[in-house]
Amino acid sequence: xxxxxxxxxxxxxxxxxxxxxxxxxxxxxxxxxxxxxxxxxxxxxxxxxxxxxxxxxxxxxxxxxxxxxxxxxxxxxxxxxxxxxxxxxxxxxxxxxxxxxxxxxxxxxxxxxxxxxxxxxxxxxxxxxxxxxxxxxxxxxxxxxxxxxxxxxxxxxxxxxxxxxxxxxxxxxxxxxxxxxxxxxxxxxxxxxxxxxxxxxxxxxxxxxxxxxxxxxxxxxxxxxxxxxxxxxxxxxxxxxxxxxxxxxxxxxxxxxxxxxxxxxxxxxxxxxxxxxxxxxxxxxxxxxxxxxxxxxxxxxxxxxxxxxxxxxxxxxxxxxxxx
Amino acid sequence: xxxxxxxxxxxxxxxxxxxxxxxxxxxxxxxxxxxxxxxxxxxxxxxxxxxxxxxxxxxxxxxxxxxxxxxxxxxxxxxxxxxxxxxxxxxxxxxxxxxxxxxxxxxxxxxxxxx
Numbered sequence: 001x002x003x004x005x006x007x008x009x010x011x012x013x014x015x016x017x018x019x020x021x022x023x024x025x026x027x028x029x030x031x032x033x034x035x036x037x038x039x040x041x042x043x044x045x046x047x048x049x050x051x052x053x054x055x056x057x058x059x060x061x062x063x064x065x066x067x068x069x070x071x072x073x074x075x076x077x078x079x080x081x082x083x084x085x086x087x088x089x090x091x092x093x094x095x096x097x098x099x100x101x102x103x104x105x106x107x108x109x110x111x112x113x114x115x116x117x118x119x120x121x122x123x124x125x126x127x128x129x130x131x132x133x134x135x136x137x138x139x140x141x142x143x144x145x146x147x148x149x150x151x152x153x154x155x156x157x158x159x160x161x162x163x164x165x166x167x168x169x170x171x172x173x174x175x176x177x178x179x180x181x182x183x184x185x186x187x188x189x190x191x192x193x194x195x196x197x198x199x200x201x202x203x204x205x206x207x208x209x210x211x212x213x214x215x216x217x218x219x220x221x222x223x224x225x226x227x228x229x230x231x232x233x234x235x236x237x238x239x240x241x242x243x244x245x246x247x248x249x250x251x252x253x254x255x256x257x258x259x260x261x262x263x264x265x266x267x268x269x270x271x272x273x274x275x276x277x278x279x280x281x282x283x284x285x286x287x288x289x290x291x292x293x294x295x296x297x298x299x300x301x302x303x304x305x306x307x308x309x310x311x312x313x314x315x316x317x318x319x320x321x322x323x324x
Numbered sequence: 325x326x327x328x329x330x331x332x333x334x335x336x337x338x339x340x341x342x343x344x345x346x347x348x349x350x351x352x353x354x355x356x357x358x359x360x361x362x363x364x365x366x367x368x369x370x371x372x373x374x375x376x377x378x379x380x381x382x383x384x385x386x387x388x389x390x391x392x393x394x395x396x397x398x399x400x401x402x403x404x405x406x407x408x409x410x411x412x413x414x415x416x417x418x419x420x421x422x423x424x425x426x427x428x429x430x431x432x433x434x435x436x437x438x439x
Contacts (some may be wrong), residue, residue: 012432061439
């Protein structure tokens with residue numbers, strides 16, 4: 001069990017991040033990683049910004065893994081306060097001394113002091129870990145104020161009542177990587193200009209077709225040509241704009257992984273595969289009584305897309321096989 | 325009647341001794357002596373408890389010392405299979421444990437996360 005980056009036995013808990021065996025590193029991912037590492041090496045914190053499903057968190061962890069330092073992962077939250085980042089007073093340390101060195105003399109002392117517990121930011125600054133602050137704009141801006149000093153003056157200022165070392169000099173190996181959604185997303189706050197100004201912001205968009213196919217094939221163990229059909233289907237749906245929530249690479253992975261587990265071929269003639277596609281893609285439109293006509297049109301479009309990407313190709317392949 | 329012989333200074337009757345050993349005559353004397361004796365009893369019980377605790381602690385410490393003694397004797401007496409002294413082996417095994425994870429050596433716990 002861990003409490004805010006500190007295990008119950010008192011030692012801080014850090015993450016050791018490493019890629020999955022089927023992690024895909026295409027040239028575009030490699031290029032992005034190298035650019036990011038160059039900024040980090042120069043001492044600048046990185047901020048990956050982009051819509052959901054663009055691989056911000058995975059890229060942040062991948063970059064952190066290249067730094068070969070333990071990682072402190074924090075996920076932004078509306079309820080976050082500064083103390084959730086730096087730590088606070090939790091409980092009391094109680095001390096009682098009974099001295100009977102001379103048996104007829106009883107010396108009795110009792111005192112209690114408040115116990116300070118470092119949280120993840122403090123531990124990362126003190127030990128030189130890599131901080132990955134995921135979706136940091138989900139925390140209220142004032143909770144992140146403490147980061148200003150850490151990123152600029154390399155000094156973490158703790159409450160004076162906390163402990164003797166109220167100022168923590170940031171370890172030279174400390175690096176920070178932030179991720180966030182653009183501001184129009186639900187449940188996010190604006191970034192303070194002062195914090196934004198200290199970050200090197202890299203905008204991420206959806207991956208290119210080749211990367212999406214490679215990731216889908218690797219994570220689902222489908223052959224690349226079958227993964228390509230699913231990716232093309234989702235990408236075409238994304239390009240149509242007929243949705244409320246953008247279909248991302250996650251939709252490709254879900255369709256591909258379920259199909260692979262059920263031993264389904266991505267074929268428009270398989271009603272089970274079509275059902276999976278409709279389940280996962282139709283839900284990208286809001287479900288209201290007014291949108292009924294729109295949903296009917298969207299279903300028609302999805303069926304034609306499935307037929308286009310997974311119908312003719314399969315037929316053609318089967319025809320080629322018959323001819324052979 | 326048994327004749328009591330005086331063996332030392334302790335047995336010489338004194339005014340104070342006669343007072344303290346004699347049966348209290350009045351209620352006030354009895355109450356005073358009762359209070360004194362209860363205090364004395366509590367003191368002796370504390371003393372006894374302390375001695376028992378001390379005995380237990382000493383026995384524990386003795387056991388630890390004996391175990392450590394046996395270990396050190398083993399290192400000194402038994403030659404290692406590869407010719408190197410046992411203490412070197414022990415140090416090597418400790419170092420090998422430390423290399424298991426940087427965290428262990430540095431005093432933090434590490435959890436592996438695959439992305």
